[in-house]
Amino acid sequence: MQVEVLEGKRIKKDVLVTGVVNDMFGLSVYMNLHTLNRLLGEGDNIASVAVALDRTRLQAFNAETKATPKIATVIFKASALQSFEETSARTILVFTSIVTAFAAAIAVGVVYNSARIALAERAWELASLRVLGFTRREVFALLLGELGVELMLAIPFGLWLGYLLSLLLVSLIHTETIAFPVIVAPRTYAYAALITLAAGIVSALIVRHRIDHLDLVGVLKTRE
Numbered sequence: 001m002q003v004e005v006l007e008g009k010r011i012k013k014d015v016l017v018t019g020v021v022n023d024m025f026g027l028s029v030y031m032n033l034h035t036l037n038r039l040l041g042e043g044d045n046i047a048s049v050a051v052a053l054d055r056t057r058l059q060a061f062n063a064e065t066k067a068t069p070k071i072a073t074v075i076f077k078a079s080a081l082q083s084f085e086e087t088s089a090r091t092i093l094v095f096t097s098i099v100t101a102f103a104a105a106i107a108v109g110v111v112y113n114s115a116r117i118a119l120a121e122r123a124w125e126l127a128s129l130r131v132l133g134f135t136r137r138e139v140f141a142l143l144l145g146e147l148g149v150e151l152m153l154a155i156p157f158g159l160w161l162g163y164l165l166s167l168l169l170v171s172l173i174h175t176e177t178i179a180f181p182v183i184v185a186p187r188t189y190a191y192a193a194l195i196t197l198a199a200g201i202v203s204a205l206i207v208r209h210r211i212d213h214l215d216l217v218g219v220l221k222t223r224e
Contacts, residue, residue: 003029005040013039024179104195111196112203115147119207140208147207151200155193162192 004012021030037044053061058076065074163184170182 003039009041011040015039022179024181025177027177100191100195103192104199107196107199108202111147111151111199112206114150115143115203115207116210118143118146119210143207144204147200147204151196155196158196159189159192 001015001017002012003015004010015031021028031039033044033046062074062076065071163182166182166184170180173180
């Protein structure tokens with residue numbers, strides 16, 4: 001790989017790449033300090049230093065670095081990381097709240113629509129069962145069992161599709177300087193499954209109300 005220095009002597013050198021580092025932010029290259037100095041033909045010049053300190057010595061270290069003229073800037077990684085996490089958390093919280101509200105509304109609509117279709121297609125059979133002596137609870141249990149099976153099969157498939165969608169969305173925002181990993185916590189899957197189950201329960205209660213007020217005579221007069 002050819003390296004071009006953009007300051008000083010602006011030399012160009014061919015160097016050997018021995019490994020690749022997957023950094024999430026920035027375009028960083030790492031080299032042994034003595035090898036770098038020899039490559040540039042310079043002495044022991046250091047542009048930045050990363051140090052690990054005990055929290056009890058942070059204030060003393062900060063005061064000492066401020067009193068040292070040769071040190072231009074001091075950045076505390078913990079403070080920068082905390083500020084970044086707080087800012088990102090606020091942005092993500094607003095975005096996820098809006099998306100979750102839309103997802104919940106869509107889930108309720110889809111599940112309720114499926115339940116209503118099932119009720120409309122089997123209204124004659126359900127009414128016949130009521131006339132034969134089945135109670136409302138027993139008729140509702142038959143319809144609810146079908147809805148429950150559909151939900152149990154749809155939730156794992158939906159979680160898998162959601163993960164694939166996350167991979168697609170993250171791949172679209174990758175740039176040369178920023179790369180976000182796709183990390184889905186188990187509680188995220190739990191929230192999604194609970195929202196879908198809640199939509200199923202709400203839809204089941206609405207359908208239960210319609211079954212309780214089913215016009216048996218009117219339904220039985222209409223043969224498919």
